[in-house]
Amino acid sequence: MINYLANMGDYLYLLITALFLPLFPLNILFHEMFARFSSRLIRSLLLLFWPLPGLALVGQSPDLEPPAWLLSWALGSSILSAYRSLALRDVAIWISFLATSAWALLWVIREGGMSFPYPSYLLAVAISLPLVLLTLLTGHIERQFGGAHIALKLQLAARTPRLAGLFVAAVLAVVATPIFPTFFVLLKMITGNVAQAPAIAAVILLVWLLWSWSGARILQGIIVGGTAQSQAIDLNLIVTWSYALGLIGLAVAGLGLGGVLL
Amino acid sequence: MQYLTAVIIGLPMLSALAGQLLGAILDRQVARLSIFLLGLTTLLAALNLWHSVTTGTTEQLALADDWGILLFDPLSALMLFVVALISLIVHIYSKRYMAEESGYVRFFVLLDLMTTTLLAMVAAGDLITLLITWHLVGVLLYLLLGQDTRSHTAYRYAFWTLFTYRFGDLPLVLAAALLYNAFGTWSLPEIFAAILANPAQHTVFGFPLPYVVAALVALAAFARSAQFLLHTWLPYTMSGPTPVSALMHAGIVNAGGFLVNRFAPVFVHSDGVLHWMFVVGLVTAIVGSVLMLAQHDIKKSLGYSTMGQMGFMIMECGVGAFSLAIYHLIAHGVFKGTLFLGSGSIINQARTDDGVPKKDLYTFVVDRKPAPQRRPWLLMAAFTLVVPAVILFFAHYFVEQNFFEKQGAIILLFFGWMTGAQLMFATHHMQTENVFRQFALILVSFTVVVIGYTFIAHAFELFLYPDPAFRAQIHAAAGIDLNLFTILASVIAVVIVMGWLLTYYTEIKRPRARNWSRQIRHKLYGVISREFYVGAVYNEIARKLINGADKLNAILRWR
Numbered sequence: 001m002i003n004y005l006a007n008m009g010d011y012l013y014l015l016i017t018a019l020f021l022p023l024f025p026l027n028i029l030f031h032e033m034f035a036r037f038s039s040r041l042i043r044s045l046l047l048l049f050w051p052l053p054g055l056a057l058v059g060q061s062p063d064l065e066p067p068a069w070l071l072s073w074a075l076g077s078s079i080l081s082a083y084r085s086l087a088l089r090d091v092a093i094w095i096s097f098l099a100t101s102a103w104a105l106l107w108v109i110r111e112g113g114m115s116f117p118y119p120s121y122l123l124a125v126a127i128s129l130p131l132v133l134l135t136l137l138t139g140h141i142e143r144q145f146g147g148a149h150i151a152l153k154l155q156l157a158a159r160t161p162r163l164a165g166l167f168v169a170a171v172l173a174v175v176a177t178p179i180f181p182t183f184f185v186l187l188k189m190i191t192g193n194v195a196q197a198p199a200i201a202a203v204i205l206l207v208w209l210l211w212s213w214s215g216a217r218i219l220q221g222i223i224v225g226g227t228a229q230s231q232a233i234d235l236n237l238i239v240t241w242s243y244a245l246g247l248i249g250l251a252v253a254g255l256g257l258g259g260v261l262l
Numbered sequence: 263m264q265y266l267t268a269v270i271i272g273l274p275m276l277s278a279l280a281g282q283l284l285g286a287i288l289d290r291q292v293a294r295l296s297i298f299l300l301g302l303t304t305l306l307a308a309l310n311l312w313h314s315v316t317t318g319t320t321e322q323l324a325l326a327d328d329w330g331i332l333l334f335d336p337l338s339a340l341m342l343f344v345v346a347l348i349s350l351i352v353h354i355y356s357k358r359y360m361a362e363e364s365g366y367v368r369f370f371v372l373l374d375l376m377t378t379t380l381l382a383m384v385a386a387g388d389l390i391t392l393l394i395t396w397h398l399v400g401v402l403l404y405l406l407l408g409q410d411t412r413s414h415t416a417y418r419y420a421f422w423t424l425f426t427y428r429f430g431d432l433p434l435v436l437a438a439a440l441l442y443n444a445f446g447t448w449s450l451p452e453i454f455a456a457i458l459a460n461p462a463q464h465t466v467f468g469f470p471l472p473y474v475v476a477a478l479v480a481l482a483a484f485a486r487s488a489q490f491l492l493h494t495w496l497p498y499t500m501s502g503p504t505p506v507s508a509l510m511h512a513g514i515v516n517a518g519g520f521l522v523n524r525f526a527p528v529f530v531h532s533d534g535v536l537h538w539m540f541v542v543g544l545v546t547a548i549v550g551s552v553l554m555l556a557q558h559d560i561k562k563s564l565g566y567s568t569m570g571q572m573g574f575m576i577m578e579c580g581v582g583a584f585s586l587a588i589y590h591l592i593a594h595g596v597f598k599g600t601l602f603l604g605s606g607s608i609i610n611q612a613r614t615d616d617g618v619p620k621k622d623l624y625t626f627v628v629d630r631k632p633a634p635q636r637r638p639w640l641l642m643a644a645f646t647l648v649v650p651a652v653i654l655f656f657a658h659y660f661v662e663q664n665f666f667e668k669q670g671a672i673i674l675l676f677f678g679w680m681t682g683a684q685l686m687f688a689t690h691h692m693q694t695e696n697v698f699r700q701f702a703l704i705l706v707s708f709t710v711v712v713i714g715y716t717f718i719a720h721a722f723e724l725f726l727y728p729d730p731a732f733r734a735q736i737h738a739a740a741g742i743d744l745n746l747f748t749i750l751a752s753v754i755a756v757v758i759v760m761g762w763l764l765t766y767y768t769e770i771k772r773p774r775a776r777n778w779s780r781q782i783r784h785k786l787y788g789v790i791s792r793e794f795y796v797g798a799v800y801n802e803i804a805r806k807l808i809n810g811a812d813k814l815n816a817i818l819r820w821r
Contacts, residue, residue, distance in 0.1 A: 031821040084818075087811035093820060157411030168405070177401055178394040187393070187435065194439040198467070201439065205432045212428045216404070216421045224408070224417045259326060262390060262448070 013057060014070070020054030021107055023070075024077040027100040034096035040139035043092070044132045051103045051124040058109075058120075074107035075203045082210035086217065091138045091148035094218055095131055098174055101207060102127045102182065108189050108200060118260060123188075126181035126257055130173035133246055137163065137170050141222075144232055148222065155225030160234040164223050166243045175215035176208055179251050184258040191262070264323035264334045266310050270342055271332070271381045273303040274349075278374035285367035293357040296370045300350045300377065307339075307346040314339035318728060322387045322451065329448045333387030336726050337523055337588070341384035344592050348513045348599055349377040355603050356505040363503070369409055373509075376402045380513065384520060388448040389438040392524075396434060396482075399514060400427030406509075407502035416501035423495040430485020430492065434521075437478035444471055454527035461531035476532030479525045480539050483579075487518025487572040490546040494797045497553075497565030504606055507561070511568045512599030516591035518572065522579045523588055523726070529579075530735040537742065540580025540673075546573030549794070556790045560605055568598060574677075581670030582740030585723040642686075643766040647759060650682025653709050657716040669741045672751060676758070682708055683762055 019026045030050060037043055081101035088094040106127075109120050140163055141148040141156070148154070156164035173180040186208055194201040235243070277299040281292045288295065313319075320335040332338075353373060360369055379402060383395035400423070407420035438448075444464040445453050456463070457472055464471040483489075488496040496515065500507060522529060522539075529536060550570030557563035571594045578587040654675050658665045665671045685708060694700045727733045741747070775783075792798065 028818070028821045035821070083807075084811050084815050086808050087815050088820075155412075164411075172401060178397050183394075183397075187390075187439075190435060191439040191442055194436060195443040195466070201436065205435065209425075209428055209432065213425060216424055220414070220417045220421065224411055224414055226412045258329075258390065262329065 017054050017057045018070075021051055021058070021074070021103050022054075022077070022100045023073055023104060023107075024080050027077060027081060027104070030100055031093070031096045034099075035093060038142070040136055043095075043135045043139075047095075047099055047128045047131045047135060048125070050099075051106060051128070052121060054103070055106065055120050055124055058107075071107055071200070074104045075200065078102070078104035078207050079203060079210070082207045082214070085214040086210065088214065088218075089150040089221065091141070091218060091222065092135070094214065095135055095138065095174070098211060098214075099128070099131050101211070102131075105186075105189060105204060105207065108193065108204070122257070122260075123185050126185050126253070129253070130170065130180055130182060130250060133243070133250065134167075134170040134174050137167050137243065140235065141167070150218070150221030153225055154222050157223045158225060159232045162235045162240045166235070166240065166247070168219060168223060169247050170243075171215050171219055173247065173250055175211040179254045179258070181250060181254040181257045184254055184261050187258075188261040263310065263313050263319070264321045264332060266306060266313075267332050267334045267338070267342065267385050268323055270303055270306050270310060270346065271378055271385060273299045273306075274374045274377040274381065278371050278378065281367055281371040281374060285371070288367075290361070290366060292367050292370050293353070293360075296374055297350070297353050297357065300346065300353050300374075303377075303381075304343070304346040304350045307343040310334075311339045311343040315725065318725075320451075324387075329388040329390035331387030331391060331449055332382075332385045333450065334385070336728075337520075338385040340588065340592075340726070341520060342381055344595065345377065345380045345384060345513060348509065348595055349373070349380070351599060351603070352505045352509045352512075355508070356503075359505055359606075360503065363409070365409060365411070369406075369503070372402060372406050372409075373505075376406060376509070383517070387450050389441060389450065389453075390448050392450070393431075393435060393438055396486075396517075396521075397428075397431050399517070400424055400431065403427070403506075403510065403514060406506045407499055409503050409506065410501075413501060419495065419498040419501055423499055426485050426492055426495045430482045433478040434482035437475045437482070440466055440471065440475055440478075450524070457531060458527050470531065470533075472528045472531035473533060473535060476525065476529050476535040477538075479521060479528065480535055480542075483518030483521045483576065484542060486521070487515055487576060488546075488569050489518075489542050489572065489576060490549050491796065493546065493550070493569050494793075494800060496569055497557075497562050497793075498797075500559075500561040500565060504602060508599045508602035511564065511602055512595035515568060515572060516575065516595060519575045519579060519587040519591045522576075523584050526584055526727070526732075526736065529584075530732070530739045532739065536580050536582065536740045538580075540577055540740075543573045543575070543577030543580050546570070547577060548573070552790055553793060556787070560609065561602075564598065564601055564605065568594075571598070578670075578674070580740065581673045582668070582737040583670050583674060583719075584736055585726045586674070586719045588726060589719050589722045639766040639770040640763075643763050646683045646686035646766075647679075647762055649686065649705065650708065651679050653705075653712050654678045654682065657709075657712045661716050661720045668737045669747050670737055672747075676751075676754060678712065680758060682712075683758075687762070687765065 015026075019029065022030050030046075034043060034046055037046070078101045081097045081104065085094055085097040085101065088097060103124065106120070106124060109123065138148045141154065144160070144163075145152060145154055156167060174182070176182040176186050186204055190201045190204050193204075274296075277296045280295060281288070285292055314334070314336050318336065320333070322334065323332045324330060325332070353370075356369065356373065360366055363369070376399070379395050379398045382391065383399060386392040386395055404420045404424040404427075407423060408417045410416050441453050442448055445456050447453060461472050462470055466474045485492045499510065502510075547570050550566050550568075550573050554563050554566035554570055557566060571590070575587045575590045575594070578584075578590060658671065658675065685704065689700070689704055723733060727736070789795070
């Protein structure tokens with residue numbers, strides 16, 4: 001009976017961890033919540049805090065070894081989310097898929113036996129911050145145009161050039177373009193695994209490639225287009241500079257993180 | 263001098279920052295500022311190169327402990343100058359060319375950022391800096407090709423470029439990770455020193471580390487330099503502005519040759535990888551040249567011409583002629599840049615006057631009417647085969663008496679021989695009043711080109727690889743068994759001789775083509791005109807993958 005309860009406890013622990021470092025199909029819950037809340041603040045908080053309980057659980061139970069197949073599941077979940085993001089047309093949903101794809105990779109830290117001089121929260125935050133920035137910008141698009149969907153033919157570059165420029169930079173930050181933080185996180189994961197488990201490194205690279213592909217599709221759908229029929233109100237200078245400083249801050253943070261990790 | 267390298271990289275960055283921050287005030291003056299700062303950059307790069315040529319020193323500047331290193335060595339000094347010069351020309355051209363386009367300031371900011379990134383890439387002294395810049399070149403090129411934000415076509419083809427470049431980034435990331443794991447440092451000079459000291463120290467998957475790393479680096483170079491199967495993006499990126507095409511074809515696409523040279527200490531210990539590079543380069547050169555001949559659009563034709571040239575460049579690396587690849591990329595950059603920048607005005611002019619002088623050249627090139635009275639075909643065939651071979655032999659012999667010991671040099675001689683023979687054949691049935699004068703001029707031109715090419719290539723080798731032992735190592739790594747090589751060389755020589763004899767004989771007799779031969783030619787032309795279906799296959803795969811994701815999302819209700 002005690003063994004049974006202990007096993008149950010282990011499974012429950014794994015289940016909760018798999019919810020917050022989201023594995024398929026548990027990641028559906030996050031996708032649903034993210035789509036349900038339209039508030040930029042709630043979405044940002046979700047992005048910032050969702051993976052932290054998962055990391056805390058992993059970190060606080062050093063004796064509990066997850067089964068070996070869990071890492072394969074995590075990598076499979078990451079690939080699946082990245083692959084599914086190829087066909088997404090709504091930016092908000094795309095952000096939630098990119099988030100679950102990236103967070104699922106955090107299992108690699110635990111399973112790959114990688115060591116960091118700083119808490120692993122740092123990596124989760126590094127992944128989440130560009131997503132938060134993109135969420136805030138997407139909020140502007142949604143307010144201005146009623147949605148951030150490819151089918152709306154937004155043609156942002158022609159209608160709101162400042163917003164378009166920031167949007168491009170934020171998408172690039174999300175898909176792990178150097179020198180943004182996610183690039184260094186991925187590089188650390190690849191470096192940490194390439195010798196002992198080259199398959200893990202290969203999967204991370206595949207996920208990275210899929211992110212780039214889907215990111216380019218989103219950009220093309222949202223930014224590009226002929227002369228817009230109606231002009232829209234662009235971001236004012238103060239807001240533009242605030243976001244620009246945010247992006248510069250991300251880049252600087254990325255370089256700092258690179259210095260710590262590599 | 264290492265600080266000068268930092269200034270050279272920093273100036274275009276300063277220009278980009280000034281353009282972004284003061285764009286609203288400066289407006290069109292942004293171009294002048296950009297050109298001024300880039301002119302200064304080119305001047306400093308020339309000074310830097312002169313210092314390198316006269317002293318031959320290697321220094322480095324580390325911005326952080328283990329990465330952020332800028333390298334000042336002959337390769338980086340030479341490439342800094344080349345990149346700065348080509349970029350300056352593109353800047354000057356763009357000032358007027360882009361004047362009517364929207365996003366003028368954005369264009370110059372992106373152009374400056376691209377220049378900075380390229381300069382930092384060629385001076386990168388560590389793997390992280392190299393990875394960052396290598397990767398950013400793809401992203402910036404994507405944005406430059408998509409300068410016209412109204413054009414879905416431009417973005418579609420810009421995406422092809424981005425995706426291929428990203429695909430090519432991945433092996434480089436793996437190579438960097440493997441090297442870091444093995445040696446515990448990101449610094450390239452330290453890694454190369456360790457490999458040269460003990461090449462067999464580390465193994466990966468049962469193979470020597472240099473072998474695996476060289477194969478991965480070669481793959482990255484293939485994607486960047488549009489080698490066959492990774493080439494589809496190159497001819498279709500013409501929707502971008504012409505200056506971007508010029509910069510891309512004259513500079514960016516050549517980066518594969520630079521990368522191989524940068525990793526030369528790895529390649530000398532990578533038994534077999536250079537042979538694969540030779541095969542890939544050869545196939546690319548042939549496919550690119552064939553596709554170029556089948557085009558009707560001048561810019562697309564130039565695109566495939568670049569592909570063929572890149573094939574030659576990689577092939578040169580494959581035969582161990584690393585420094586020749588650098589010379590090739592510079593020469594190609596200059597002439598291809600000129601062609602692209604001039605293509606617009608040539609098209610414009612050709613609408614009123616094709617510029618081809620009537621009479622001899624016109625009837626031969628445009629009307630395709632050879633001279634009615636030809637010289638004796640056997641004599642011409644012998645002349646065609648013997649004269650270029652003699653010129654090439656002596657040009658090489660005077661530069662380096664023992665060139666016969668280098669298999670790579672022999673292989674390249676074959677190409678020179680065929681090129682010379684092609685020149686003779688193409689001109690032998692041109693109408694001319696004075697046949698001796700015509701052939702004298704052709705021979706003098708050919709001799710000047712060959713001698714110039716041989717001497718400059720030799721000078722490049724001495725400058726980039728001053729250590730004779732290392733030069734010998736490179737050629738040894740590219741070599742194959744001597745007996746096998748002798749047999750292959752003899753067979754190829756016989757094939758070339760027989761081929762030219764047959765060509766001349768066919769030209770003079772003009773036998774009627776048989777039906778089956780005509781059908782094969784038609785089918786072959788169909789395949790070539792559809793570019794071997796490579797792009798179509800990729801499109802189909804991409805479409806199926808996206809449809810699959812779409813169906814999966816629908817089943818899972820988009821959550």
